[in-house]
Amino acid sequence: MNIAIIQYNAGNIRSVSHALERLGVQPVITDDLAIIQAADKVIFPGVGEASSAMKYLHKKGLASLIPQLTQPVLGICLGMQLMSSYSEEGNTKCLGIFAQKVKLFPPSSRYKVPHVGWNTIQQLNGALFNGIPEQVYFYFVHSYYLEIGKFTTAKTSHIIPFSAAIQKANFFATQFHPEKSGDWGHNILKNFLDL
């Protein structure tokens, strides 16, 4: 199986690669449009800042390629946020795969921002969550969130409820980091590889 991990100016790409290696798959980390297009599956990971990431994706031609991919695509964290239509982070127009907005968590006296740590997810739907029980913990680290909408396939809450995962056709995405979420995260990645 050919797995392409999209390389761009975001961090933590290697940790996704390591997680796949632990599943017995050797992915290729690349920004080459032809290799990405030809891959069986594509992972769009990332920790970073939205506006500089989008600039880079435009420069490399990835911004027009990613929405046109037809194989299963998995966005993670910033990757998921960039698949939305717009992010408040840097006032950024994003890829527009999901007609949903990314917003900064509102100020709260009770909860901390960034949302860092292990949080439970609920109301799970779709193939990514096969065999995953409700209310198990996944690792999150982010300050912006995707609203709940018709694409939401898992919910969680921090200050307000938001999308822990979304899906539309072949596009899957998680706000949490399956590659850093122990055994359950491992299962999510395996479910993606099994699609």
Next chain:
Amino acid sequence: MLAKRIIPCLDIKDGRTVKGINFVGLRDAGDPVELAKKYSQTGADELVFLDITATHEKRDTLRELVRQIARHLDIPFTVGGGVRSVEDVAMLLEAGADKIAINSAAFRNPQLINDLAKRFGSQCIVLAIDAKQEAGEWIVYLSGGRTRTEKTLFEWAKEAQDLGAGEILFTSMNHDGTKQGFANDALRQLSEQLQIPIIASGGAGTMPHFKDAFEQGQVDAALAASIFHFGEINIPDLKAYLHQQQIPIRL
């Protein structure tokens, strides 16, 4: 609901864990990768690796170690110890660290926090602060507690947050090693004054000490070293206890 985090801290010297670690069932307790895997399997929520190597070959040893840890560990980990520049951080993140802890270098050059946050994002910048309570004031110390500053814990923590630090790891020098509990009053003040998560460090001796840090200190995470390494408290028991005490915890 967001769980409170339990974080074992490993001291690393020349690529090996030090400070005498006595972990039952390990082939080699000095191997940080083995130890990291063991901790992640027993429910640690995150790990911190603190490099105390003083030699100039440090960079390469540490980079290789971080690579090995990243390859095998499926929970987040932070690396710290002598991190001085944007280049140091870039190297450690590239090798696979999730977060970087910075301490003295950030105090001497606060702009570093801002530069790191802009380049890599606040989420991977953990500001470590060592402070000692003297005549009622919490005074920041540098260089592993050897150098006194004129700044208070609360001033420096607020400044660091405003510069872009993503978390504060506060070690009370008065409590560290005493096993008499965390500095809960100072932790609560920090937690109330800041918007970013607070990690408590120094003083853990019993399971109720963790409960107190979460409830009285209102911290988001608690870090300890020797009590975990020597098996005085094992993490599954600690987490079962905290869960029973109504603390949100990942079991």
